[in-house]
Amino acid sequence: MKYICPQEVITAIAAGDISALDGFRQMRDMDQRMDAAMRKPASSKQKAEDSSKKMEEILRELDALIGLNEVKKLVREIYAFLEIQKRREKEHLITEPLVLHMIFKGNPGTGKTTVARILGKIFCEMGVLSRGHLLEVERADLVGEYIGHTAQKTREQLKKAYGGILFIDEAYSLARGGEKDFGKESIDVLVKAMEDHKNELILILAGYRDEMDGFLQANPGLHSRFPIHINFLDYTQEELLAISEQMCNKRQYRFTKEAKLALLKLLIRPSGEKEEHFGNARTIRNIIERAIRRQAVRLMAKQVTTREDLVTLEAEDLLEVK
Template sequence: MDIKLRYGNGGGSKNKYRGNLSEKGKISSLVEQGEISPAKALRMLKSGNGKADTGGNDSSASRKTNGVNKGQVQESSVEDVLAELNQLVGLEAVKHLVKELRAFIDIQQQRQQMHLRTEPLVMHMIFRGNPGTGKTTVARIIGQLFKEMNVLPKGHSIEVERADLVGEYIGHTAQRTKEQVKKALGGILFIDEAYSLARGGEKDFGKEAIDVLVKAMEDHKDDFILILAGYRDEMDWFLLTNPGLRSRFPIHIDFPDYTVDELLGISDLMLEKREYSLTPGAKVELRKLVNNKLIYGHEHSGNARLVRNIIEKAIRRQAVRLVNHHNLGRKELMRITPEDLREAVKNDS
């Protein structure tokens, strides 16, 4: 996994690591609106306090939240987000980068408090990899992390593709693209298959979307993070279509296909979440199936969608096998057999 990271120019400038003073309200309402995570809500409920601070900046170092220094509450929230990232299978280089970004931002905030010069961090990113390799999930986690660190006031993720940006007539594309940027302010704008915006030549409306995005990166440089994602070769080609694009995206992350062991680890998590389990024979069968798919299957078979499809089909095959049985016990309802797995891939080409 290749990562390229560059910090922005202008070391003498003051960086704006800011967050809003957020509204206070009922915990349940904040969770429903996506303003706080369930983990944070649980901590607040345990504290017995029905009020919540959604992570805004506080200029007073002595301010307390539920009897705890607010910096400590923020640190706990950051650790929750990092724990979510660390639970992902593989992606070690991505985890390392996020740890580096977290450390850099933290030190810059401390320097700002001491009235020292701060280094601005250019955070727009390019994610390169096949579908199902974790790009969208990582983008969401980065948004939440930057929210908890008061870099982004909201940290939400707006996920779009070409059809959401490109219009049908002159001027329509600019309008649609600006609307998506507006939705993303305070968080992440994630564009999947971004290279498709450059297809079609000079007269294609996708070029208009690119121009609007480039301008938005200047006009709202402190207000949102733009992440462009897609296949590696296509994204490399895309960056060559506009001379100013590559320099605006200093963080490049490659998401490789998962190995057999990583895919089996992902399947374990999927099964645990759904409260199913593999018999010893089924574990051997799944390894064989995954290995064969990687060797003889599609060139992009090595991603999480492969095991997800197998597991979901196996669960349906198990249901067919058990539906006419009576007095089924807990173990029978949870157990996935080798035959369930073989049936799941029986008609796959």
């Protein structure tokens, strides 16, 4: 006789209707049936709802970034394009090829790596990439020291990136050494991988705007392989201040009014300093981290510190940051 719940089995064992061993077997079977039911695949409707929620979270992460309005607009265009191509495919309509290799142009600290990471999540959720991870490399990770070494190193990095995005920072450095430089060999391997593994990999080349333009002009075959070009503009002074407050909030610090004024003075580029050396968000992070260290030194001189003391950055903490 089959019992439908553990309590019935226990009652049957107590009444002597079944042995303890048979009771154990029946309870084990109940557990297995329950586990199987819990592992039952979600319906296609549930999967679609879960995917939609996940995508909303990813897009909120994008929107939470300060500034980058043109970048956000373009990322949403890419997302919309992919979604509509999927819907066209379901209706057996002609679809555009999904060539998503990209060029990111901009100064350091303008959000290039952060946006690339978010794109990886979007592409993974939409089924374009199987993993959606970001592998960030530079020349030293790709170029070897002798003939054949570069191809090996580049293929190793490509293998790690399959299923995700390979992000090459200062990509123009691969072509700086002239004809005898091994960097050209790396470019050749990358171009071949873009064709042979076009459904497994998205390649993003990043760097300063002028250098990237020169790099693409020197390698005319590359330009057509990267249909998406995204320009990352420098942050305005107001955006940098908002970024600094966001960074402080995450670390549970805050500025006094005087500290904000001191920070604004630091955000004015010295006369004659090139924009590319200012660093944008990277500069802000360095300023805040040094200010926190200055605050720590200042508070060590006090016998007793309050919670307010511990979370507040004063103007003097920033004025000491040079």
